[in-house]
Amino acid sequence: MSDKLIAIFGYNSKSFELITQLNIHKNKFTILDHDPLKIQQALNNGLTAKKMDYRRDDDLTSLGIGTHIDTLFCYLEHDSENVFLVLSARALDKKLKIISIVNQPESAEKLIAAGANKIIDPYEICSHKTHQLLTKPDISWLLDDTIFSHADLNMSEITIPEKSILENTFTSELNLNERYNLFLVGVVDKELGEKLYFSLGEQDHKLDAGDILVILGAQQDIKKFKKEIGVTH
């Protein structure tokens, strides 16, 4: 999935962790900031960076928004700046994936209204995490080890390819835990839309090509499963 080009506006302590993660996952990205000092810093760290003023549509177009930029991260210091950026980018490209950081909870709605696909509130996440550590530490550690991949356990999503052996089978027939040592978290049944249905034994779904399975399991088990159902990469 490294063919996508990602633009990150804002080089600061907040985006720093994102950049580290993107590097680990080998995503291609460009950093943009209006402060030349920060750009210099990013260049010194060996990152692709460019000085740019987010306020001018021409600059955004020349960057590739509307053409080859696939994802935009808005990590500017102020919520108002992010709203402006989201608004400008959405006007240029209807399909662009826009993810913005939010500082004040009341800005969340504004960012969504401006056209952001996803908003990330680090403070809210942090407080939930702290609360979870306090009340349900086991869950917290498990999530750490799966999402944040400290251990071999991993959460992954698999799109069922054309002509797969899974086509026309039902989720109830999968028996992933016995056959592949995997845990089925949920499924996106394209016939029913884009919604994720958690697999709780309430509802059976007929699988077709293009449906997505969200599974939890060891890296090698996931690989084995992918191979068997015919996922090529």
Add this chain to the structure above:
Amino acid sequence: MLTRLILYLAYTLKTSLRYQSTKGFFRNVLTNSQCKLKSYFDLFMITLIISSVSLLLYEVENKAPEWTVFFEDFVVTVFIFEYLLRSWLYSDIHSIIIKQHEKAQYLNTPLHLNKVIKLIISNKSGYFFSASAIIDLLAILPSYRPLRILRVFLVFRLFKLFRYSQSVQIFTGVLINKRLELTTLAIFMGFLIIIASAAIYTLEYPKAGGQIDDLYDAFYWAIVTISTVGYGDITPTTSGGRVVASTLIISGLGILAFFTSIIVAAFNEKMSEFQDCKIRANIDKLTDSIILCGYGRVGQEIAEQLHNNQQNFIIIETNEKLVEIAKKKNYIILHDDASKNASLEQAGIHRGAKAVLCVTDDDIINVYITLSARQLNPTIPIISRANREDNVKKLYQAGANHTVQPFSIAGLLATKYINHPIAFEAIHGILHDHTDVKMDALKVHENCFLDGTTLIDANLDQYKTRLIGVSTNNPIHTEHKNSYKLRNQHFYFNPAPNFTLQANDVLIVIGRNLSIDHLQDIIETSRI
């Protein structure tokens, strides 16, 4: 012989648990303001005082019915009992005796009884001559009917109310605090009155056509005028007298304003202190509370979640604006610096607290608070926020049990979103309780229906919950595969159907809130 008997009695009292508990009980009822019984006792005494005073006032002009005599006797008996109880509680006689005895033994000198008695008397007289004890005693007097003059002491019975009402205590506290200002003002006023009365006396004596017959009249006139009351029964007639009157009225206005401002200022200063006192008293009552250091964005979110979970918590915050926000929400907040040991102690790190959360936006402060908290309580769980990845290690060194990095988690989630958007939604939903589906940890209690059953027999599917795995540190499970190290535990992912659950295992399940809560209820009830 007598000495030995007294010593024997003193030691018996010291060791007698019953004596100690009785004394403790009365101490609670009479003096411990935290004790519920005291408020009932106070209320009872206030009722007694008011009703007895009303009766005595009624008797001034009317003839009271017979039963009032019994009532008065009852009231006085209660007063006398209270008086004696307070003198008993004031100090422990037996410990004075024992102390003297031990001293005598150490110095190898005989124990002089009269010396001990003198000590006891001087000790107890500290109580008998205290202002409140004198008021108590005087409050008993008005019931001695043959001496009607003693009725004046009725006032003291009303004074006795002070003992039971906190607001009066606050008021006297404020007055005592402003002693210096009030004394200065009183002295100034005294001089002014003396000067004015002397002046008016010399100017307004009867021969000059005035109404002031003697110095007493002059003094009375000066007080009536300076207080701006001005009855008008004595009025200056000479022009000199009128000048004195005008000057006195103007200075009187000044003095009144000054007096009012002193009292208001004193109340302003004291009020926040009293509120703090009240908050501290509330904190002392809390158990199983969480100390939340920092009430910024993260702190506010956590506070709300804790509040929703009906979990007790105490916030410590330095920023005045944030303190105001918390006060509006009726949270318990200490306006103090959490990096000071005293504030953590006040929040109950030694007593009621079960965890400390350091979530200020400054890593340096978080490290410092973590370190202080760890030193004060070596076992308390501490969760600390680290804004920068490089500070995580330092926080662990300082003694944090866990760290949370807001930007790091946000970064991870963002990356997850672009690479695995659906898995992200699942995790995000679970992390934020957005969906009706949750991931939960259920503990297998000893003797509950799951203890000792295999997974196939437990059949968790019938409760519409799905088991992801079991987190445990029970060595009995080591034969099973799929074990992952999870901090100090082992996590058995996707356990086999013959996996036998043991007490204290933790089931990690996913399901709807309803079904998980239902399963939890069954586990809880089946253990009995």
